[in-house]
Amino acid sequence: MTMFEDFFNVVKLRFNGNEDSSVPMFKCPRCQGTSPLDRYEELHRVCPNCNYHGRLSAPQRIAITADKDSFCEFDADMISCDPIDFPDYPEKQEELRESTGLKDAVITGTAEIRGIKTVIGVMDSRYMMASMGSVVGEKITRAFEYATDNGLPVIMFTASGGARMQEGIVSLMQMAKTSGAVKRHSDSGGLYITVLTDPTTGGVTASFASLGDIIIAEPKILIGFAGRRVIESTMRQRLPEDFQLAEFMQDKGFIDMIVERRRMRSTLAHLLSLHGFGEKEV
């Protein structure tokens, strides 16, 4: 789905005329405050004024989560076909591969976090709003199968507008495929930690994103099944301001904890360790 595309480009670089005009500034889409872009980037895209968590690309996320040089990518060259002969779909993908450097909307592999080995998957909303088509489904399924076969935990950073419309029913079936692999991993005793990032919606919410043993979310991010616009238009209901934000969903019982980006890596390392991963053999 592409309904969140508008939100994605809100982070604009601004040059603040009052100060040294050579310093690029970041204008926060939430608090409207400005701060030096360098500072915002140094905080891994968190607004220093209001704690707004901006979106990260998958490579950025891996860089701040995994130990240096520990990431080993799976299926780096997998690209999608055109299962329902959808007009312009191959061309659109070609363009996106060019502009983002990604092959599709998820990167998977193994990594170490403070020396603890785990399977990791990170979705990237720059690629068709990280919608789930054949490639996303297959890569996530393979990642879980690898983890099951090797007794590894899985950490999935989710972000998605939902199903990939251009792959029709094939896209819907990826929900079953990924959830099946999650279930097998779970039944084998595997630990699965979900980290919900902005936005996690639609078919991804209704499959592997909701199936973690522990579900973490970044602060104030959007989490839901149906989109706000859809609900407002079909149900003619006015929705509260905080509707579908992480804090709201935690209050409703669907999220274990809300963790700020600066504490994410240490939190994940502790959780892995609490489940016996990375402990020295006695």
Added chain:
Amino acid sequence: MENNKTAWERLSLVHTKGRPTIRDYIPLIFTDFYELHGDRYFGDDHAVMGGIARLDGRPVTVIAQVKGRNINENKDCNFAMPLPEGYRKALRLAKQAEKFHRPVICFIDTPGANAGMSAEERGQGEAIARNIAEFMTLRTPIISVVLGEGGSGGALALGVCDELAMLENAQYSVVSPRGFASILWKDASREEEACNIMQVTADDMVRLGVAEAVIEEPLGGAHNDLYKISENIKEYLSLKIREKCQKGIDELLKERYTKFRKIGEFME
């Protein structure tokens, strides 16, 4: 079978007043049907019904999405758009079937899951995800039949099965054609165009590996001969339930996983 209809023409057939619903089919396919209510957590969703019945004398669990036959019935069942408690009722009954070694028969007939504030608050996404994952390893045979519309995750929550059949004019889609047009083109009025390019028909499902069988409808559609269409559905179910019950459950689960595992097209 009639092969010359467009997807859009078939969709209008599915929307024809008088198209049989699960309430019409149950007495003609099953005997001794006892409806069981509630999810045991929150409530009883009327968009999903379930219960125990006999098929050819064999006890089975039936789980179905309920369309109304008139405006009052449709208000009661919310036009077959389930709430999370509907999916949780379905899961409860599926687990009960597993416990008592009854095969499960699911009937899909929904434009999609309920998209409303209370559905979100009660975890629509989680409810659907949980069903999909649990049905994948449910240790009893599951057969699903799409009666009319199978829309989005709301349909898939009853669609993880050993074998899926489509009624001849039924459709299965990632989202309703209207939703598709609205999302991709920001123009819901292009739903006919959407419907015809989305590949949603029974034949499309067989070709894409989503469905294994097509159940023939009477000439002009299911509403023209309720007895005939019920007989066709029953014949299919009798055959498949017998076949799946003869298989070892571990083999069945492996095949169920593989059925979904192999769907998708990519290059590497």
